[in-house]
């Protein structure tokens with residue numbers, strides 16, 4: 616295969632900005648070349664890289680690392696009210712969201728400024744401010760990594776849940792997403808502004824106005840990966856049983872929470888970590904962000920292992936203090 620780079624540093628290819636070498640690296644913007652790379656028998660290990668924004672690299676990568684860089688946005692169909700838009704996997708997520716807003720389409724505004732690419736967004740069903748990717752998802756096209764055969768997954772087959780999908784669970788590592796289709800609104804937009812302080816921030820009640828407000832909140836709370844290495848929320852917000860929640864309330868009457876069902880309650884992990892005094896804490900170059908305790912950061916030359924070790928320390932402390940198990944949301948390699 617041509618274009619293969621040897622012993623390439625992936626520091627610039629993961630938003631944590633940690634150093635990691637990969638034996639062989641290819642970036643491809645061609646679907647045929649992507650298929651050839653997946654089926655290349657010279658390398659028995661393949662590692663698929665998207666925007667590198669939900670990834671903590673703790674070891675060098677053996678075999679072939681393939682960066683999916685397929686580009687393009689197209690309109691598949693439309694009627695008076697809706698449009699089906701397809702974006703290729705290598706499109707930057709936020710630029711795609713801005714494109715949809717420029718066309719006057721609604722549905723993705725709450726998901727503005729999320730780092731990463733379109734093709735990796737379904738894997739963890741990205742979500743923010745009361746909206747998840749699954750809410751506008753129609754289907755995604757994929758390639759089977761073993762056979763090279765194409766397969767389309769619809770909403771049901773994608774098995775979306777809170778920060779998860781079939782691509783993160785039973786079919787982890789089995790398919791590469793090549794494009795995603797969304798159903799967006801052309802009018803009568805469903806505006807969702809009930810999350811936290813979003814309502815107060817919105818100046819104009821339309822998709823663009825909501826996007827602007829979301830961008831402002833994110834810029835205030837979340838570190839820009841271009842300035843300080845991070846991968847967004849490092850942990851999932853834990854869901855606990857109502858009975859356990861009542862116990863927690865006895866000791867901490869002000870615990871913030873959201874009801875998930877009659878028997879389950881979601882607790883913000885950022886609050887738990889914050890209560891333990893970790894906000895802004897630094898351990899070498901690894902740290903907890905000063906404005907949002909759910910985000911771990913790389914202040915300079917932290918290794919993936921150092922960041923993971925801080926994460927494990929936090930997990931142990933939360934377990935010992937609150938008897939709550941924090942689950943890591945970021946993919947650790």
Ligand code: EPU
Nearest residue numbers: 743744745847848850851852871883885886889907908909
């Ligand atoms: N909180 C604290 N201290 C902190 C952080 C949060 O007390 O350091 C409290 C806040 O005061 C608030 C609550 O925790 O009462 C929730 O905080 P926030 O609204 O910032 O949201 P989050 O639950 O921490 C989730 C997502 C974010 C998403 C926001 C907004 C997860 C794992 N994270 O964070 O997603 O942007 O809601 O919808 O669900 C991401 O996945 O990378 C991400 C950034």
